[in-house]
Amino acid sequence: MFEIAFDHGWLAGKGFSRERGRALLRLLEALARSGSLREAAQSAQLSYRFAWGLLGDAARLFGAPLVDMQRGKAARLSLLGRRVLAADERVRAALGAQFERLRAEIPPLLAEALPGARPRLTIHASHDLALETLRALCERSLELGLVVRGADESLAALARGECDLAGFHVADALPRAAAAAAALGRWLDPRKHTLIHFVTRQQGLIARPGSRIRGVHDLARPGVRFIHRQSGSGGRTAPERELSVAAAVADGHADAGFGLRADATRFKLAFVPLAMERYFFACAKSALRGAALKSFLEVLRSPRFASGVRRLPGYDSSQSARLEPLDAALTWVEPPRSQPHA
The missing domain is CATH 1.10.10.10 (Winged helix-like DNA-binding domain superfamily/Winged helix DNA-binding domain)
Incomplete structure (x- = not known):
């Protein structure tokens, strides 16, 4: 093959x-x-x-x-060595999204001419480190087309029928969770769609060793340099934004920034946990009966997938492959209290 x-x-x-x-x-x-x-x-x-x-x-x-x-x-x-490594991260982040799109686009062009084609799944998903582990394990049983893009774009693609699965993450205690909630309501129908739990990951402050930053309150100290990359800023892809925060702190351009424990560990930086992010795949309920989704769920339940995720600091796969309703992504929101009648 x-x-x-x-x-x-x-x-x-x-x-x-x-x-x-x-x-x-x-x-x-x-x-x-x-x-x-x-x-x-x-x-x-x-x-x-x-x-x-x-x-x-x-x-x-x-x-x-x-x-x-x-x-x-x-x-x-040396400083030059760190800059060379940072340049490699920049190249991988900039080219990665383009390569993923091409990987997803080329197989369909050839599929009809290939004998014995495997079941195919097309995934549009926001960036996550565990996606590489997933793709590698799916190679034997599935043709997996993975396109890395923003969460809202991925959910919109699912609603339009352009992909089989849409991947997105929701933070349990951060304001931007509201954006994910709005996207779910805008693009998905609880009667037609369901969620597949992928992984949870630890989000927090990435800090320079020796900076004595132990919480958000320390960011207000005079002289603390904080770097923040808003989603979509500067036209960067999600992996590039995340890596640029960790790389900037490691290179001495900032004292702290928001990011994943896995990125902090990679650059030998301090980490202050703030929230857990849950990553889900959304799909049509009807697709669960197909051979492709059944094979996909088997991979998520496999010991090899759990072993691969364990190598990512701050990640957990204990709930992987669990099917949940759409409102499972919104459990961080307290239900409104009923108003007394006049």
Whole structure:
């Protein structure tokens, strides 16, 4: 079976191939987590000797070292190394949404000419780190077309019949939950649609280590630099906005910003939990009888999916595949009290 394999590779130079560029980026990301070249090389599936030579070649390519290494001290990314890693995050975020759309568009063009085609599901969904785990596990049993876009756009696409599932998240204690509630009421019909629980994830403050930021009240201290990316700001995609907050804090451009525990852990930043976000897929009730949705639910219930989600800090999959009515996404709202009759 063919696969649609797009390449995010961008780092290359004279005598420095794109394959070496990809290996360098894997090594830098591993070094940002471990601080040990030997451990980072093992994590990036490189030999220690190759990793050492790779850093030397990269220093000559850029004209400056990407890693500060001193005898007896942990290896740390230099400012240039951190900027290279941030540039890779920017490239992946900018190209990722385009690649996802193309992955969803190409299979239907070929489907009629392919023998033995698998059941197909088209998903329009807001960004989430667990989507990659889901797509990888669905490959054997489903043709999964995934388009990453805003929650409101995804729900609108489901209402228009342009996709089978619409993914969105609702925060239990943040004002923006009202936007998700409004989108549900605008696009979905409780008589026709239902929800599939995907994951929950921990949202909070991502803070610079040593900033002594332990809660929202600390943001009011003089001199605290807070970065906030409103949805849709600057034309950025959701993954780019989330990563830009964590990357900006890690790079010293801000002291704190809102984001996920998983992103804070990735950049070795402090994290103050504020709320749990629940991620749902909405679908037509009638679609649950189809082979594609049944296979999809089996993947969500599988131990392999639970194992993959456990590797994401702050994530939980204990309720995955649970079917719920639309108002399950609105349980954070207290029901209005009945007014006494005059």
